Amino acid sequence: MTARIIDGKARAAALRADVAGHVTHFAARIGRAPGLAVVLVGEDPASGVYVRSKGKATREAGMVSVERRLPADIDEWALLELVSELNADPAIDGILVQLPLPSQIDAQAVIGAIDPAKDVDGFHPVNAGRLATGLPALVPCTPLGCLMLLREAYDGKLAGLDAVVVGRSNIVGKPMAQLLLGDSCTVTIAHSRTRDVAARVRSADIVIAAVGIPHFIAGDWIKPGATVIDVGINRLPDGRLVGDVDYAAAVEVAGAITPVPGGVGPMTIACLLRNTLVAACRREGLPEPDGL
Ligand SMILES: Nc1nc(=O)c2c([nH]1)NC[C@@H]1CN(c3ccc(C(=O)N[C@@H](CCC(=O)O)C(=O)O)cc3)C=[N+]21
């Protein structure tokens, strides 16, 4: 059996087109387009690439992209000052501070300073708490993108499925588990201290791999027919981009699998645009755009 390849790039393109349609209505109604500010501290080339592609996608969706770059050696207070300036700017609906931040800066302090209504990454404790409580929240982009792919793969019928999330980060693992629970999956979170991760994965209908270690999930860990969502984006020394799953082996066992690249990554960016639109509608008191 060979798995169906889940085309995240195509699904992301469709979502971006939907967002762009809603942006047109928003702009006609409100007299301005939604605005997204991306803050980049330092010169890390990989981060620079992500920030540029986010800016391009934002403009392609008809939104206003604001890019703010700060030198790597700035103090925390300078970044906090920029965040409060963006919080107060009525033309800005979404604020994303690119992570990781340099070590002299307390990332949690910066995330906590972002207005939760503009926190399009969904990393603020208020949004994490709202997600966990089932209240309207801004939901982290990568897990939201994974959930969209899963809902499509199962035609919305996730209830009762066994899901294993491998990785417990605040950015992916924990919010992913909350979202799956919200769709009535039975959820296990496995991590570096879990005994016999292989056995946990073998029992799962849905595997979310979010550990950041190339080929961490072996092909023979996958239950035949399971759906595998690979969140890992690991650059190998030879320049190749690979996920956390041994794809070549898993594709022979799984029922469906996301590739790297072209799987979860593009969905993350599309969901960032979606969150910016949602934040803009809430801030302006417009009804939530539906179908997103
Ligand atoms: N506050 C914050 N929010 C983020 O969402 C955030 C961040 N910081 N820091 C960096 C990571 C990384 N990230 C990616 C998003 C899309 C792709 C993506 O589209 N990847 C393509 C491949 C790109 C390539 O070829 O390098 C793919 O998987 O197909 C990758 C990585 C968001 N991040």
Ligand SMILES: [Mg+2]
């Ligand atoms: Mg972890």
